Amino acid sequence: AQSVSQHNHHVILSEAASLELGCNYSYGGTVNLFWYVQYPGQHLQLLLKYFSGDPLVKGIKGFEAEFIKSKFSFNLRKPSVQWSDTAEYFCAVNALMDSSYKLIFGSGTRLLVRP
Amino acid sequence: EAGVTQFPSHSVIEKGQTVTLRCDPISGHDNLYWYRRVMGKEIKFLLHFVKESKQDESGMPNNRFLAERTGGTYSTLKVQPAELEDSGVYFCASSQEDWGYGYTFGSGTRLTVV
Numbered sequence: 001a002q003s004v005s006q007h008n009h010h011v012i013l014s015e016a017a018s019l020e021l022g023c024n025y026s027y028g029g030t031v032n033l034f035w036y037v038q039y040p041g042q043h044l045q046l047l048l049k050y051f052s053g054d055p056l057v058k059g060i061k062g063f064e065a066e067f068i069k070s071k072f073s074f075n076l077r078k079p080s081v082q083w084s085d086t087a088e089y090f091c092a093v094n095a096l097m098d099s100s101y102k103l104i105f106g107s108g109t110r111l112l113v114r115p
Numbered sequence: 116e117a118g119v120t121q122f123p124s125h126s127v128i129e130k131g132q133t134v135t136l137r138c139d140p141i142s143g144h145d146n147l148y149w150y151r152r153v154m155g156k157e158i159k160f161l162l163h164f165v166k167e168s169k170q171d172e173s174g175m176p177n178n179r180f181l182a183e184r185t186g187g188t189y190s191t192l193k194v195q196p197a198e199l200e201d202s203g204v205y206f207c208a209s210s211q212e213d214w215g216y217g218y219t220f221g222s223g224t225r226l227t228v229v
Contacts, residue, residue, distance in 0.1 A: 004157070036220075043118070043222035044206065090158065100171035102148070103218065105158040 002027045002095050006106035013081050014114050021076040021109050023091030032094035033074040034103070035065055039087045047089070050074065061085070083115045117141065119221035121207050127227045133195040136224045140189070140209030146170075147190050148210075148218070149182060153203035161205075164190060197228045 007022040025031065035047040048059025055067040065076045074091060091106040120139040128134050140147045149161040161180070162172040166187035175182070179198070184190040194201050204223045 041222075044208075044220035046218070092158075098171050098173040100163050102160040102163065102171065102174075103150070103158075104160070105150075107157040108155075 002093065002097065002104050004091055004093055004104050004106040006091050006109050008109045009107065010110050010112070012112045012114065015083055016080045019076070019078040019081045019085070019111070021089055021111075023074045023076065023106060024072050025074065025093045026072065027093055027095050029096065033067060034092040034094065035059065035063070035074075035076050036090045036092060037087045038090070044090070047076070081113050083113050085111060086113045087111060119207055119209050119219050121221035121224050123224060124222065125225045127229060128197055130199055130228055131196045133193065134197055134226060136192045136205050136226070138190045138192070138207030138221060140207070141219055144209035144211055145187070146210045146212070147184060148208045149190070149192055150206040150208065151203050152206065153200070158206065161192075194226075199228050202226055202228045
């Protein structure tokens, strides 16, 4: 069955530290990959997405992610985090299943950035 | 452009009661999705409307859940009767295309069944 795994459930960093959140997926077809973020009290927002082309994609707020097809991975990175990056991050795959596209999410990673 | 609106933002009901959640998608978005996150686990697909028609309801957990989309505009998700395991956050999303390019999510409804 299609699935998305996020290996880190909770991450605590100090400001200016580098961030890497792991995401692996299990899906045999062509994939569209996403990272969403949910800041406290807000709605899910799209950070970045990969459809095709350059496997290194850049998103908002200095985030980037690299699609490595051979490893079925789409890890999220940021060189220097800020306190305002405290949020929950979700990796997702858009898969064609049961005749319609739907997002399959990982279980999320809660990031706490200490000032 | 107004976003996807969900209400209520929070609902606390007793087991056995009925609750109706509402989602107003972005105007012009034919595709409307319901997702649910239970107990801090992954966000899971419930169903997908295209206009007023149910395109895919494979994620609906059981027949206590009923979703409708009147006239292809807003959608409601009714849980009747609610059970404890229905507690969670219910998200709605809308898009113009059905292949996930432009999903916009609402802020969710947190449902607590006691």
